[in-house]
Amino acid sequence: MSGYSGGYDAIVVGLGGMGSAAAYRLAERGLSVLGLDRFGPAHDRGSSHGGSRITRQAYFEDPAYVPLLQRAAELWDQASVESGRSLVDWTGGVMVGRPDGPTVAGSLASAREWGLEHELLEAPAIRSRFPQLRPSDTDVALVERRAGVVNPEESVRAHLSLARRAGARLHHGETVLDWTSTGHGVRVRTDHGVYSADKLVLAPGAWATEVIADLGLPLQVERYVQFWFAPDDPAAFAGHPVWIWEGENDRQAYGFGAGEDGTVKVAFFRGGAPCDPHSVDRTVYPGEVDEIATFVGRHVPGAVRNFVRAKTCLYTCTPDHHFVIAPHPGHDDVVLACGFSGHGFKFVPVVGEIVSDLVADGVTRHPIGLFDPTRPALVRTPEHVA
Missing domain, CATH: 3.30.9.10 (D-Amino Acid Oxidase, subunit A, domain 2)
Structure with a gap:
């Protein structure tokens, strides 16, 4: 990547399960990475805590998940x-x-x-x-x-440690106020300052409706x-x-x-x-x-x-309980990872890999068609809009 003037190759918003893995995989590729999270490392305010999460492969939700589970x-x-x-x-x-x-x-x-x-x-x-x-x-x-x-807290700590080891800068206790796609990259404004980057990863967990409000996802x-x-x-x-x-x-x-x-x-x-x-x-x-x-x-x-x-x-x-993992439909420089619907943690490491693919290459070899943010289940009807 060229590197946005004075900024990073990628900013990751949200450093829970998905965001910590994404920050690691991006930094591992040699990208300059900034991670931002409103809470401390491995916190208990969202979805990545509790000491244990089930991982399995005979997936009753949909057979389409199985290749991702095998890679995970x-x-x-x-x-x-x-x-x-x-x-x-x-x-x-x-x-x-x-x-x-x-x-x-x-x-x-x-x-x-x-x-x-x-x-x-x-x-x-x-x-x-x-x-x-x-x-x-x-x-x-x-x-x-x-x-x-799978141990969620240990997973987050492990991926944060690996991200730092690979050169990522991680800011905890810093809340994202808004972000803008400029056409030449992105700008992210927090309660501590303003940052710029080529690409932005949005993995904000339960705060997705605020951070990705422009898309109007029915989360x-x-x-x-x-x-x-x-x-x-x-x-x-x-x-x-x-x-x-x-x-x-x-x-x-x-x-x-x-x-x-x-x-x-x-x-x-x-x-x-x-x-x-x-x-x-x-x-x-x-x-x-x-x-x-x-x-x-x-x-x-x-x-x-x-x-x-x-x-x-x-x-x-999400209404259909499938994830959202894809480039933002309105901004090529923004990648979404949200809506994990209570069954996403077992996918953490492969989601990190997918996100890093989408940021660095624009595509991924992994099957993610099920997670398209423009799929019919996520299109708001007039009554939802009202």
């Missing part, structure tokens, strides 16, 4: 080695529900289309293989080996809660595969094996309340604890013996 798996292992941090634990995964439900049927479709190693178990075999689980007689489970746990920020319980037998959950359970009315909960402190983390996947990221209610109420304990208690009863703690988390959702 390679990059998770690579980033662990390069950073010297333990970022992923391949525990395996168990997806439980009725045979024709979206969780099992969708996972099975992806596994078969891409030839992923998997097993399909009926209820007696589930109980025998995973005695902590209590399926009904009509439940089945898809079991996959290449699933596990909705939703409040979710992550819960930690002390199980009745921590040893029985040590190293347990991650699980997703589809219950009544297709509602999904998910959970992990016991962490280093002996607690088990569980949460609901959908059904969060719309919120404002600036004023989200971060109080967790007894009724919310009772709801998750009741649901999980029916299916994984030993996991939720005693409530320990909880923490809120934000999803930034």
